[in-house]
Amino acid sequence: MARRYANRAVRSVFVYTREAHPGESYRHHTSMDDKRHHARAFKEHCRVERPILLDDLAGTAHRAYGMLPNMTWIIGRGGVIHYKAAWTDRADIEAALNATLDGLERRVAEQLAPFHSERLAWRVRDMEAFRRELERAGPQAVSDFFGPHRED
Amino acid sequence: MKVEDYNYAVFDLRREEPKIQAFCDFPLRPGGRAPSFALEDLDGGGTVEMKELWADGPAILEFGSFT
Numbered sequence: 658m659a660r661r662y663a664n665r666a667v668r669s670v671f672v673y674t675r676e677a678h679p680g681e682s683y684r685h686h687t688s689m690d691d692k693r694h695h696a697r698a699f700k701e702h703c704r705v706e707r708p709i710l711l712d713d714l715a716g717t718a719h720r721a722y723g724m725l726p727n728m729t730w731i732i733g734r735g736g737v738i739h740y741k742a743a744w745t746d747r748a749d750i751e752a753a754l755n756a757t758l759d760g761l762e763r764r765v766a767e768q769l770a771p772f773h774s775e776r777l778a779w780r781v782r783d784m785e786a787f788r789r790e791l792e793r794a795g796p797q798a799v800s801d802f803f804g805p806h807r808e809d
Numbered sequence: 810m811k812v813e814d815y816n817y818a819v820f821d822l823r824r825e826e827p828k829i830q831a832f833c834d835f836p837l838r839p840g841g842r843a844p845s846f847a848l849e850d851l852d853g854g855g856t857v858e859m860k861e862l863w864a865d866g867p868a869i870l871e872f873g874s875f876t
Contacts, residue, residue, distance in 0.1 A: 666866030671873065672848065675816045677874040685816045689849070696851050699875035710848035711859055716815040718846040718859065720873055723835045724828060727873045732843040741839055742833045744860040745871050757867055771842050776835070794876040801820040 658751060665758060672710045677726035678802060680795025689714055692806040716722070716787040737771075741775055 671758060673696045678755070681683040685698040686692045689711070696709050712718045723741075729750055731740035740753040763769055822826035837844070845860035 664871070667869065668862050668866065669869040669871075670862060673851070674872050674874050674875045676874045678820050679818060680876065683876050692828070693849075693851065695875050700851065702875070708857075709851040711851055712846075712848060715812050716818070718844075718848060720815070721844045721846065722837060723832055723843050724872075725832055725872070726825075726834075727871070729872070730843070730870045731851070732868045732870065734863055734866050736843045736845070736860060736863055738837065738839045738841050738843050739867065743829060745873070746872070754867065755868065761867075769828065771840065787817065790828045790876070798820065799876060802822065803850060 658747060662758075667754065667758070669707050671705060671707050672705075672718060673707045673709055674726070676794070677714055678791055678794050678798040680791070680798030682793065682795040683798075687713060711732060731755065733761070742778065744780050749778045749780070754784065 662669070673692060674692070676683055676685055676695065677734055683698075684691070686695070692711050692714065694748045695712060699705065700709055716724065722728060723743075725743055729740070729742045729745045730738065731750070731753055733739045741758045742749060742753075760769055760771065782802055788799065788803065814854070841861070845858055847856045847858050849855075850857050859870075862870070
């Protein structure tokens with residue numbers, strides 16, 4: 658998706674935060690070197706082509722944007738927030754981006770003004786695939802999430 | 810928040826889930842101004858100020874980790 662919109666001056670980056678589900682193979686960060694090592698493994702395993710930018714060890718940017726494990730935000734030119742999502746869903750992001758670009762292109766000619774709206778969106782939640790991802794982090798990551806307190 | 814508290818060693822759903830539920834009330838929202846911080850570029854090793862990302866056009870920011 659990042660490549661498709663690059664010619665419209667849209668930049669797409671991955672901001673690397675704390676480990677959401679630390680385990681024996683990928684522990685919580687105690688240094689920036691830990692973070693760099695994990696981010697490189699992520700880049701290679703997931704074949705990430707977008708730039709990966711590392712937040713500081715204290716999570717300053719992550720905390721300022723809400724501190725959720727996999728949020729996506731769309732920021733317009735100059736810094737106005739256009740989209741805020743608790744999770745990352747490709748279809749939802751693409752729809753929001755198209756609406757943003759469409760509005761920006763038409764706003765002067767059609768005298769458009771932005772307004773705030775909110776809605777719920779949907780994402781696929783494949784628990785088996787998620788368990789496999791936790792297994793990659795290590796047995797502790799699996800037991801921390803699927804421990805006795807989980808009902809599903 | 811202490812660095813060691815932010816980088817928790819153990820995931821606790823009872824601690825983290827309320828934050829997800831409260832995200833809609835988080836004061837940063839569409840129409841507001843995005844804060845900018847200096848981030849380290851994994852590839853180049855240099856520093857990128859977030860506001861550079863949206864200086865010329867929209868920017869998509871995905872936050873996450875390998876785990």
